[in-house]
Amino acid sequence: MKADVRGKNPSPTISSMQNPSLFTNSRSSISGAVLTGCLSSLDGACIEKLLLHCGSALESNDVTLAQQVMWVLNNVASAVGDPNQRLASYFLRALVSRASRVCPATMSFKAAGIPHRRLMSVTELAGYVDLIPWHRFGFCASNNAILDAVRGFRKIHILDLSITHCMQWPTLIDALGKEPECPPVELRISVLSWRPPTPPLLNIPIEKVGQRLVNFARYRDVPFEFNVIKVGGPVEEEETVVSSSFYDFLLSQLNATIVKVNVDEALVVNIQNWLRYLPDEETSLSDSSCDGIMSYRDSFLELVGRLSPCLVTVVDEDCDLGAQSGLASRIVSCFNYMWIPFDAFETFLPKDSPQRIEYESDIGHKIENIVGYEGAQRIERLESEGRLCRRMAAAGFMSVPFGEETVKEVKALLDEHASGWGMKKDEEGMLVLTWKGHNAVYAGAWVPYAPAFHQNNLLV
Amino acid sequence: MNESAASGDSSSGNQTTPPKPTEKKKRNLPGMPDPEAEVIALSPKTLMATNRFVCEICSKGFQRDQNLQLHRRGHNLPWKLRQRSSKDVKKRVYVCPEPSCVHHEPSRALGDLTGIKKHFCRKHGEKKWKCHKCSKKYAVQSDWKVHSKICGTKEYKCQCGTAFSRRDSYITHRAFCDALAGETAKAPSAAEPAADIAQDLEAGVSSSPPVSLPPQQSPAPEDPPPSDNSNHVSELLDSAAANPSSSQILEELPNVTSLATGCSSSSCSGSSGSSSSNVFASLFASSTSSANLQPQTTGFTNLFQSISCPDYTPDVAPSSSSEPVALCLAVNQGSSIFGKVGQERRQYPPAPQPTLSATALLQKAAQVGAAAQNMSLLRGLGVVSSSSSPNSTEEWSQQKMETSGGSLASGLGLGLGCDSGTGLKELMLGTPSVFSPKHTTLDLLGLGMAASGCSTSGLSALMSSVNGGLDVSAAAQPFNGREYDSQ
Numbered sequence: 036m037k038a039d040v041r042g043k044n045p046s047p048t049i050s051s052m053q054n055p056s057l058f059t060n061s062r063s064s065i066s067g068a069v070l071t072g073c074l075s076s077l078d079g080a081c082i083e084k085l086l087l088h089c090g091s092a093l094e095s096n097d098v099t100l101a102q103q104v105m106w107v108l109n110n111v112a113s114a115v116g117d118p119n120q121r122l123a124s125y126f127l128r129a130l131v132s133r134a135s136r137v138c139p140a141t142m143s144f145k146a147a148g149i150p151h152r153r154l155m156s157v158t159e160l161a162g163y164v165d166l167i168p169w170h171r172f173g174f175c176a177s178n179n180a181i182l183d184a185v186r187g188f189r190k191i192h193i194l195d196l197s198i199t200h201c202m203q204w205p206t207l208i209d210a211l212g213k214e215p216e217c218p219p220v221e222l223r224i225s226v227l228s229w230r231p232p233t234p235p236l237l238n239i240p241i242e243k244v245g246q247r248l249v250n251f252a253r254y255r256d257v258p259f260e261f262n263v264i265k266v267g268g269p270v271e272e273e274e275t276v277v278s279s280s281f282y283d284f285l286l287s288q289l290n291a292t293i294v295k296v297n298v299d300e301a302l303v304v305n306i307q308n309w310l311r312y313l314p315d316e317e318t319s320l321s322d323s324s325c326d327g328i329m330s331y332r333d334s335f336l337e338l339v340g341r342l343s344p345c346l347v348t349v350v351d352e353d354c355d356l357g358a359q360s361g362l363a364s365r366i367v368s369c370f371n372y373m374w375i376p377f378d379a380f381e382t383f384l385p386k387d388s389p390q391r392i393e394y395e396s397d398i399g400h401k402i403e404n405i406v407g408y409e410g411a412q413r414i415e416r417l418e419s420e421g422r423l424c425r426r427m428a429a430a431g432f433m434s435v436p437f438g439e440e441t442v443k444e445v446k447a448l449l450d451e452h453a454s455g456w457g458m459k460k461d462e463e464g465m466l467v468l469t470w471k472g473h474n475a476v477y478a479g480a481w482v483p484y485a486p487a488f489h490q491n492n493l494l495v
Numbered sequence: 496m497n498e499s500a501a502s503g504d505s506s507s508g509n510q511t512t513p514p515k516p517t518e519k520k521k522r523n524l525p526g527m528p529d530p531e532a533e534v535i536a537l538s539p540k541t542l543m544a545t546n547r548f549v550c551e552i553c554s555k556g557f558q559r560d561q562n563l564q565l566h567r568r569g570h571n572l573p574w575k576l577r578q579r580s581s582k583d584v585k586k587r588v589y590v591c592p593e594p595s596c597v598h599h600e601p602s603r604a605l606g607d608l609t610g611i612k613k614h615f616c617r618k619h620g621e622k623k624w625k626c627h628k629c630s631k632k633y634a635v636q637s638d639w640k641v642h643s644k645i646c647g648t649k650e651y652k653c654q655c656g657t658a659f660s661r662r663d664s665y666i667t668h669r670a671f672c673d674a675l676a677g678e679t680a681k682a683p684s685a686a687e688p689a690a691d692i693a694q695d696l697e698a699g700v701s702s703s704p705p706v707s708l709p710p711q712q713s714p715a716p717e718d719p720p721p722s723d724n725s726n727h728v729s730e731l732l733d734s735a736a737a738n739p740s741s742s743q744i745l746e747e748l749p750n751v752t753s754l755a756t757g758c759s760s761s762s763c764s765g766s767s768g769s770s771s772s773n774v775f776a777s778l779f780a781s782s783t784s785s786a787n788l789q790p791q792t793t794g795f796t797n798l799f800q801s802i803s804c805p806d807y808t809p810d811v812a813p814s815s816s817s818e819p820v821a822l823c824l825a826v827n828q829g830s831s832i833f834g835k836v837g838q839e840r841r842q843y844p845p846a847p848q849p850t851l852s853a854t855a856l857l858q859k860a861a862q863v864g865a866a867a868q869n870m871s872l873l874r875g876l877g878v879v880s881s882s883s884s885p886n887s888t889e890e891w892s893q894q895k896m897e898t899s900g901g902s903l904a905s906g907l908g909l910g911l912g913c914d915s916g917t918g919l920k921e922l923m924l925g926t927p928s929v930f931s932p933k934h935t936t937l938d939l940l941g942l943g944m945a946a947s948g949c950s951t952s953g954l955s956a957l958m959s960s961v962n963g964g965l966d967v968s969a970a971a972q973p974f975n976g977r978e979y980d981s982q
Contacts, residue, residue, distance in 0.1 A: 157671040165664045175663070205670035206663050244671070251670035451661050454622065454632045 079119045079374065082111060086123075086370050089130055090363035090406075101134055115386050118377035125399035126370060129406035136407075153393070154238035157200070157247065163235055164202045166390055167379050168452050169476060172468040173307050173350030174203040175448050176478035179441035181303050182210060184346040184480070188301035190221045194294060194344075197307035198230065200237050201244050205251060212255030222252065225262040225294060229285070231312040231414060233404075234397035264293060278411070282314065282331045289338045302344040308351055310335075310423070311416050316358040330358075336430035340483040347432065347481045349423065353467065353474040356405055356417040369405050372417075373398055375470045383453050420477040424463055432481035436464020532586035534601045539592045542615055593619045613637070629660075 085104050092101035105127060112124035155163060164170040185191045195201065204224060211220055226241055237244070245261035252259030266288045267281070288294075296302055313332040329337075339347060354372040356365050376398060384391040404415045418426070424434065437445075437460070445466060449456045457469040465479040541547070546556020548563035552570045557563040564574040588604035589611040596618060597603055598611075605611045613635050622632035624639035628646045633639040650658045651665035655674035659665035669675070 156673065158668065158673050161664075161668045161671050165661075165667065171663065202667055205667045208670070209666045247671050250675075448663070450631075 082108070082119050082123050083367055083370055085111075086126055086130075086366045087363050090366040093130070093134060094362045098134075101130075105130060105134070114392075118374060118381045121395060122370065122373055122377050125373075125395070125402045126366070126406060128399065129403040130366075132403060133407040154236045156238055157244060160200060160202060160235055160237055163390070163394070164199055166384075166394060167376065168449055168456055168468060169376060170199055170202065170307075171448060172445065172458075172466075172476055173478050174206065175445050176437060176441060176466050177305055177307065177348040177350060177480075178203065178207045178210065179444050180348055180435070180437055180480045181207065181305070181346060183438050183441065184435070185220075185301040185303065188220070188345075189218070190223070190297070190300040191303065192223045192225065192295075192297065192300040193303045193305055194342075195224055195226045195305050195307075196309040197305065198233060198309060199235065199307065200230075200241065201226065201248060203305070203307065204248055208248070208252050208255055208257050208259065212252075212257045219256060219258060221258040221260075223260040223262065223300070224248070225264055227285075228263050228265045229267065231309070233312075233414070234400055262295070264288065279314075279318075279331075286331065286335055286338055289335070289342070291342055294342060296342055301346075302342060304339050304342065304344045304347045306347065306349045306351075310349060310351055311418060312414050313416075314358070314411070315416050315418065333426065333430060336427065336432070340431050343483065345482065346435065347427075347483075348478070349427070349481070350476060350478045351423065352417050353420050353477050354417045355419045355422065356415065357422070358416065362406070362409075366406055369402060373402060375473050375475050379453070379455065379470050382455060420461070420465060420467065420474070420479075423477075424465070424479070427479075427481050431484050433484055434463045434465070435480040435482055437466055437478075437480065442466070529586050529588070529606075532588040532604075532606070534590060534604055535587055536590045537592065537611075539615070542592060542612055591615055591619075 085108055089101055089104040089108065092098075092104060108123055108127045108130075111120060112127045113120040114124045115121070164174075181191075181193070193204075195203070197203065201224070208222065211222060214220065224245075226245070228241070230241070242263055245263065249259055249261055266285050310332060313330075313335050315330045315332045317328050317330045317333075352372070354368055356369060360368065377395060380388075380391045380394065401415050404413060405417075427434070442458075442460065445458055449458055449468075455471045457472070459467050459469060461467060463479070465477055467474050467478075468476040546558060548557040548560050549555070550557075550563060550566055550570070552567075552572070555566065557566065567574040586606070587608075588601075588606045589608060590601055590604045591598040591611060591614060593599060593615065598605055598614065605614060616634040617638065620634040622634045624633040624636055626632070626639065626642055626646055628643075631642060631646075633642065646660075650660055651662060652658050653665065653669050653672055653674075655672050657668060657672075659668065
């Protein structure tokens with residue numbers, strides 16, 4: 036059990052609260068027992084139980100219990116403590132902010148409750164994604180798979196759907212630049228003008244990022260083009276509530292014309308930490324092109340299939356926090372999952388490292404959304420590897436195992452990081468990044484079942 | 496297993512082993528042993544035992560029997576040193592004792608005892624050796640030693656001065672590096688970046704066709720005399736590009752760099768307000784008093800005189816606000832003139848360079864500002880300047896720290912406003928300790944419980960207080976640790 040592995044760091048002040056009988060006055064005897072049992076030692080398992088009880092209390096509108104648990108958590112949580120304490124502080128914050136919406140609030144909060152986040156510069160972002168292999172793992176696996184899949188094509192078109200502002204592409208461009216081919220392979224990358232409102236946030240628009248990529252590609256002698264596909268979106272930045280009409284519009288833009296699919300190009304759809312932002316509630320959609328009861332996520336995948344890509348790479352976080360999970364179970368899953376990056380940071384960064392705190396607060400932002408919101412406002416709908424595989428199969432995709440070279444590259448990458456990072460390959464050929472054995476991020480590649488007709492026009 | 500033929504026969508189909516002189520032992524592929532070899536399976540204990548051979552007199556242990564025998568001579572004991580008999584060389588191969596290992600099979604045994612020991616340690620052993628610099632761990636001491644030697648030595652350096660130990664980090668940074676944002680200079684592919692600029696200049700200068708001098712530029716917002724000189728600056732650059740005697744420029748380039756060295760003591764203020772006329776002049780007749788510079792100054796002056804503008808009058812007035820940075824940037828801009836990247840590879844099409852007045856150049860220098868301190872041109876000269884990025888992060892944090900104190904108080908003030916009991920007040924007072932060690936007392940327990948009667952108000956009070964802290968803390972994220980660590 037994960038909690039056993041974590042270090043125990045009981046807060047020194049807890050010892051002063053040695054009077055468990057006070058808690059027996061509470062309405063709920065269960066909470067009394069739990070709290071009593073927890074007071075002796077506060078480790079990860081205990082915090083998990085506290086969170087679970089708080090979640091249940093909020094679900095059943097038991098305000099008193101929620102308040103009591105929060106008070107205990109308040110004493111345990113610490114933004115500068117061990118990973119469990121730090122994580123607990125973000126959870127507490129999210130729970131409090133959620134509870135404050137349950138009660139009539141005396142203060143008004145911003146609709147989405149996004150704290151004002153610092154915007155990074157693009158150079159800082161480059162360092163950010165390299166702090167831990169969390170993102171780089173997906174980049175490396177996908178880029179290698181892409182290179183394998185497009186071998187022989189003269190032109191490549193990548194539709195990039197991600198939240199890391201094109202940090203993935205310099206290494207791909209560099210790899211293409213190294214190929215001694217003459218004439219060189221032409222690369223075109225398209226991104227959407229809309230991006231899910233989640234960290235990491237950048238201080239320049241995506242067009243400027245693209246400009247730098249263009250410069251870099253020039254430097255590496257790679258013919259390169261960068262497109263931004265206008266898909267509209269919420270006008271204000273603070274507005275996180277993305278209405279269903281937006282998703283309808285977004286999906287309607289994903290056709291061959293607007294994406295500018297060319298017959299002589301190898302199309303790759305790269306989806307990194309992005310699929311989770313498409314709602315996965317099954318509803319009857321207004322979009323006439325999709326019949327029946329499907330979620331936006333499913334219809335999106337169908338549309339992608341219809342573009343006849345020669346590869347679809349999907350990278351996401353291995354945790355189930357989708358539409359089907361209730362609050363309490365979500366809290367527990369999220370807590371156990373988010374412990375992974377927190378523990379990774381603990382291993383090699385000091386407690387007050389600004390980069391660590393920044394990364395952790397970004398995760399805290401996600402926790403706030405996962406725990407603090409419901410419905411359309413809850414945009415972080417993570418899906419585990421298993422569920423995603425089934426979803427891809429249902430959408431008409433066939434899994435493409437990663438090649439040996441790719442596996443070697445990823446292993447070499449992980450070797451350069453702390454030794455807790457590992458990798459495993461599952462039966463379907465997907466790769467999973469692990470930290471101390473726990474699944475963190477998965478990467479997979481698929482092709483649509485119907486063979487792409489344009490592959491017959493291979494120009495070598 | 497193919498016999499390795501006599502030396503010289505390298506064209507056989509033997510891809511596995513390179514041809515060797517016949518005196519050497521033939522080597523099998525790792526893990527593909529000679530079928531006739533004797534397979535030895537040692538237990539883990541025996542494998543890891545360091546000193547299997549023990550002297551009966553003094554109990555000293557040895558790894559090899561030969562060494563023990565030599566030792567026995569010292570005790571005047573009879574010893575037996577076995578000579579390696581060349582006839583009966585029974586090849587020995589060893590299997591890994593770990594059952595799940597692929598080398599557990601005799602068909603995949605390893606031929607070397609030391610090898611199997613290391614393999615067992617590496618794959619199935621505990622990693623006890625840790626690198627000091629990075630976090631990598633090793634089970635075999637020799638692996639650790641090898642790594643320690645190379646750890647941190649292999650570095651990729653960006654032109655902005657940041658160093659990386661991993662290529663992918665370097666590549667990602669390089670693509671987006673602020674210091675190179677405006678640059679379209681081209682460098683030989685896959686080159687290490689350290690010599691990038693120099694290569695840019697050389698490559699560009701040597702092959703660039705004459706660039707037509709731009710027509711008279713639009714008047715700069717400064718006084719006419721500086722703008723005249725500013726025109727000269729850009730013209731000089733253009734004409735330098737156009738100079739067919741590129742070799743002269745190449746020779747003089749080192750002089751430029753050494754001149755820049757002389758200016759290292761001057762601050763790179765990056766102010767665009769300083770008169771552009773002094774840019775070159777101040778660089779040449781820099782504030783240093785080193786006599787070495789004099790001949791080089793004249794050399795450079797000669798260069799510029801020889802290039803073209805006869806009406807160029809070098810202002811020898813030394814200026815304390817000399818801007819070697821601007822020059823370097825100008826050179827860089829120049830390099831973009833020199834090495835203009837075309838759509839075709841390896842070609843430098845004579846695209847007309849947009850007129851870059853010195854004002855524009857200086858403004859660019861101001862923008863790039865602190866980062867410019869790290870231009871490799873200066874770097875390569877040993878000009879020491881701190882890299883900008885970590886500093887800027889800290890600066891930002893410092894600034895925010897000042898604002899946080901006030902807002903935290905106001906957050907608390909808000910919270911205190913809707914207080915409904917002294918116990919809750921203490922709770923709220925204590926809630927900044929969400930981020931610091933707690934000061935809870937037993938009183939809080941009682942009062943906290945009493946508040947359960949009016950739970951709604953209590954909860955909202957808790958909410959508002961913690962949220963007061965929340966809003967603040969959210970903004971004050973990166974340095975909570977610092978703020979409260981001192982407690």
